[in-house]
Amino acid sequence: MANHSRYQERVIKNYYKNRDAISLQRVQELVTELYLSEGKKREKHWQSIVGHLQKLEIKQARIDQLRKLDDPANVATLIQELMGK
Helix, strand or coil, rough: CCCCCCHHHHHHHHHHHHHHHHHHHHHHHHHHHHHHHCHHHHHHHHHHHHHHHHCCCCCHHHHHHHHHHCHHHHHHHHHHHHCCC
């Protein structure tokens, strides 16, 4: 294991402390990209969204349903629910 400076340890600790907020913000950005993209680019955005939703501990059944519907509005609704918590 690599030795980290105190600053690096603090940065790592803060990243994991704020990981949920970071993932939520990234999903918000990806929803915008999803509205504007199509084809392979759209598939790449969906893969990223799925990964971030898994980090947010969203149930896999719900993620699968969102992916099947392929509608950014549904993801935006989920984000609103998550922000309300």
